[in-house]
Amino acid sequence: MKRYYALTLIFLSIFTWRYNNYFFLSLYRKFNLKLYPFKQEKLICQNLEKKLNQVITSNNKGWSISVLNEKGQLIAEINGKTPRIPASNQKLLTTAYALDKLGPFHQLRTKLYYDPKGYYKIVGEGDPDLSYSDLSNLSSSIIQHSINNNISTIKVVLYEVPITQWWNKNWSFDDRKEAYGAPITRLALTSNAEEYSFQSPLFNFIRIIQKELLKDKISSQDIKITREPFSSFNSNKLGYPLKTIKSSPLYALIGLSNSESHNFTSEVLLRASANNWSTNTSSDSLADFISNLRLPSEKIIIDDASGLSRFNLITTNTLSNLLFIMHKHRYSNYYISSLSILGLRGTLRDISYEKELEANFFGKTGTLSGVRALSGYLNTRKGFKYVSIISNGPKEVNSKYSRILKTIYHSDQCN
Numbered sequence: 001m002k003r004y005y006a007l008t009l010i011f012l013s014i015f016t017w018r019y020n021n022y023f024f025l026s027l028y029r030k031f032n033l034k035l036y037p038f039k040q041e042k043l044i045c046q047n048l049e050k051k052l053n054q055v056i057t058s059n060n061k062g063w064s065i066s067v068l069n070e071k072g073q074l075i076a077e078i079n080g081k082t083p084r085i086p087a088s089n090q091k092l093l094t095t096a097y098a099l100d101k102l103g104p105f106h107q108l109r110t111k112l113y114y115d116p117k118g119y120y121k122i123v124g125e126g127d128p129d130l131s132y133s134d135l136s137n138l139s140s141s142i143i144q145h146s147i148n149n150n151i152s153t154i155k156v157v158l159y160e161v162p163i164t165q166w167w168n169k170n171w172s173f174d175d176r177k178e179a180y181g182a183p184i185t186r187l188a189l190t191s192n193a194e195e196y197s198f199q200s201p202l203f204n205f206i207r208i209i210q211k212e213l214l215k216d217k218i219s220s221q222d223i224k225i226t227r228e229p230f231s232s233f234n235s236n237k238l239g240y241p242l243k244t245i246k247s248s249p250l251y252a253l254i255g256l257s258n259s260e261s262h263n264f265t266s267e268v269l270l271r272a273s274a275n276n277w278s279t280n281t282s283s284d285s286l287a288d289f290i291s292n293l294r295l296p297s298e299k300i301i302i303d304d305a306s307g308l309s310r311f312n313l314i315t316t317n318t319l320s321n322l323l324f325i326m327h328k329h330r331y332s333n334y335y336i337s338s339l340s341i342l343g344l345r346g347t348l349r350d351i352s353y354e355k356e357l358e359a360n361f362f363g364k365t366g367t368l369s370g371v372r373a374l375s376g377y378l379n380t381r382k383g384f385k386y387v388s389i390i391s392n393g394p395k396e397v398n399s400k401y402s403r404i405l406k407t408i409y410h411s412d413q414c415n
Contacts, residue, residue, distance in 0.1 A: 022101055029292040038294045040317075043073040045414030048407070052078055055403045062393035066316035067408055070383035072324045075414045080317040083299045084390040087366030089319060089373040090307030091266045095254040095338060096326050097289045098269040104334045108247035108272060110187070112138050113238040114145060115157075120242075123159045123233055124186040126268035127247040128256065131190060132208060134245045139212030141243040154213060156225045158202060159233040160186055161277045166201070168279045170309040181308060184267045186230060186277070191264040202227060230277070254338040258364050259346030263306035270305035279304065295321050307366055316388035319375045323386040327377070336362055339376055342405075352399065354406045361405060366390070372397050380409050 048067070056063045056078070066080035074080075110124040120142050124130065146154055166183035167176055175181035182192035185201045189208065192201045206225050213223050247253065250269075257266040271277050274285035287302045296317050303311035326335045340346030343358035347365045363376020375388035385408055391397045 026289075026292055033292060033294060036294070038296060038321075040296060041071070041073040043069065043075050043414075044077070045075045045411060048076045048411045048414045049078065051407045051411075052076060052404060055400055055407060056394075059391075059394040059397075062391055064316040064388075064390045065404065066320040066388045068320050068324055068386040069414070070385070072321070072386070074317070074320075075385075075411075076408070077317065080320075081296070081298055081315050083301070083313040083315055084373075084392045085310055085368065085371050086307055086312055086314045086319070086390060087368045087371045087373050088261045088263075088307040089364055089366040089375050089388070089390065090302075090305065090312050090314070091257050091261065092319060092322060092364050092375060093286060093290060093302070093314075094266045094270050094273075094305040095257050096322065096329075096335065097286050098250060098273045099254060099331050099335055100289070100329070101273040102250055104249060104251040104331055106250040106272075108253075108268070110134070110138075110245040111241040112141055112243040113235065113241050115238060118151070118153075118155055120145075120154065120156045121159065121233070121238065122156065122187065123230070123235075124188070125247075125272060126184065126186050126188055126264075127245065128188065128191045128253065128262065128265045128268060129247055130188060130245065135189065135205070135208045136212050137245065138243055139209055143213065143216045143218070145242055153222050153224065154218065156209065156223070158187055158205070158225065158227050159230045160202060160227055161230050165277050165279060168304045168309050170303055170311045175308060180263050182264055184264060184271070184277075188264070191262070193264075251334045251338065254334070258338040259340045261347050261365065263308055266306040267304065290322075293322070293325055295325070307368075310368065310371075316375070316390055319388035319390075320386045323375065323377060323388070327384065327386070336377060339363055340365065351402075353402045354409075357402070357405055357409060360409070363387075372401070374401050374405075378405060378408055380412070382412055385409075 052065055053060055064079040064082050064084050067076040069075050108125040108127045110127055110130055113121040115121055142154060166185060171181055177198055179193045182198055183201045187205050189205050194204060197204050210223060253265055256262045270282045270286055274282035276282050283302045298315045298318055301311060301313040303309040326332060339362040340348035341359055342348045342353050342361040348363060360379045361376055363374055366373030371392055373390040378385040378387050387408060389404055
């Protein structure tokens with residue numbers, strides 16, 4: 001059997017190199033994992049574990065901590081194999097998948113087409129930075145084309161996914177009323193972050209297009225804007241788009257997702273990577289990606305991309321090993337640079353920390369009611385430590401995260 005896997009692995013590696021095809025890369029990883037399954041290397045530092053337990057004191061049942069050294073060896077672990085709610089640490093999985101699948105320079109596109117039957121068609125991919133000026137540019141292209149072709153009545157069709165795909169079913173209704181829980185739509189003006197976009201995300205989109213078209217003295221009676229399901233869109237007979245608005249490159253988008261913990265961006269990135277707007281299907285795609293990496297075979301439940309769902313479960317052991325893998329990834333520089341920097345950037349900029357840790361921790365925070373998480377790369381005098389910390393339940397934990405990092409930072413004898 002091993003010989004069969006080895007021959008298949010060689011075959012797939014040739015196809016992956018020759019055609020640069022993600023399908024072959026996924027198969028290669030699957031067979032490689034069969035041939036060389038994950039095996040946790042351990043070099044446990046009892047002194048470090050003792051000090052970490054002293055920091056978290058009597059609440060250690062609610063904590064999980066995993067620390068790997070620069071070789072990927074487990075040097076300290078407290079409940080590391082206990083599944084926990086990761087909150088926004090879930091984004092570490094999502095952005096790893098997006099970077100691996102799409103590459104750092106991929107861009108999301110919002111396109112304007114003209115149908116010979118007389119319709120202007122707008123279709124998008126959820127660009128989180130789509131702005132008022134972008135809609136103005138789309139409207140200007142419509143006006144110019146209508147003038148050049150003597151079109152008197154402007155009929156615009158917006159293609160959107162159904163309301164059942166706007167939110168994860170397990171997001172609370174209170175979260176859906178906030179900007180951080182805004183609906184995930186293909187046509188989203190400023191990430192649907194404005195108050196009247198929460199329940200009717202296309203309302204503002206339509207209003208701005210109408211306003212821009214009316215600027216050119218077009219009568220409101222000559223403007224007709226309708227909505228159609230995205231499933232009915234077919235670009236085969238439309239030719240080249242009249243206008244294309246491109247998002248920032250993916251390396252900037254994963255920075256927005258990780259450093260600023262932007263939920264909308266992470267959700268859109270997962271849908272783009274899975275090439276499917278269904279919350280269930282896209283989550284399954286992320287789970288499949290994770291299952292093909294050389295990671296611990298521990299219980300993982302993936303319910304969304306952003307971590308807003310409390311149905312997500314993962315272990316700190318898995319997260320620390322994911323960080324190790326991504327440090328060796330071909331796009332590692334983009335992945336690490338997307339993270340917050342302690343004391344300098346993102347969600348780690350203004351939290352309390354020990355002075356010697358400043359700019360030495362690149363990480364991702366996670367916060368829900370009763371949940372705190374912090375995972376990332378701790379740069380020490382003896383190289384990187386791959387750290388993941390999650391607390392589910394204990395109160396008054398924020399101050400302990402800095403003490404945990406400081407304890408690991410000074411554990412020079414544990415390498």
